[in-house]
Amino acid sequence: QMQLVESGGDLVQAGGSLRLSCVASGFTLDSYAIGWFRQAPGKEREAVICIRKSGSTAIYADSVKGRFTISRDNAKNTVFLQMDSLKPEDTARYYCAADAWRCSEWVDEVDSWGQGTQVTVSS
Numbered sequence: 001q002m003q004l005v006e007s008g009g010d011l012v013q014a015g016g017s018l019r020l021s022c023v024a025s026g027f028t029l030d031s032y033a034i035g036w037f038r039q040a041p042g043k044e045r046e047a048v049i050c051i052r053k054s055g056s057t058a059i060y061a062d063s064v065k066g067r068f069t070i071s072r073d074n075a076k077n078t079v080f081l082q083m084d085s086l087k088p089e090d091t092a093r094y095y096c097a098a099d100a101w102r103c104s105e106w107v108d109e110v111d112s113w114g115q116g117t118q119v120t121v122s123s
Helices: none
Strands: 003-007 011-013 018-025 033-039 046-051 057-059 068-073 078-083 092-099 117-122
Touching (some): 003 092, 018 092, 033 068, 046 068
Antiparallel strands (some): 018 078, 033 092, 046 057
């Protein structure tokens, strides 16, 4: 059974950093594209960034370019989201998602979701 478990969310001041982790069980991460999505209160879930099976990266949220980095540790079956220079508008619940086919910004294409981890950035 596929399972994704996120951790690392916290309350942080603007300009700070956080690293989110997504641990997979029941499958190997490098056989899937793994993305991070986020959802702020009252807003739709949006794609942020994704790491392809090849290891290359796709960024979907222009606002995170130069600030967010995704990486994968195959030995730990874990994907990380390093978030630097955080802004209040980054406040959201962040979800890890697995797609057997490709990186995509479309939530309907996701095969498996984690439960999410809350990131709150204070001004």
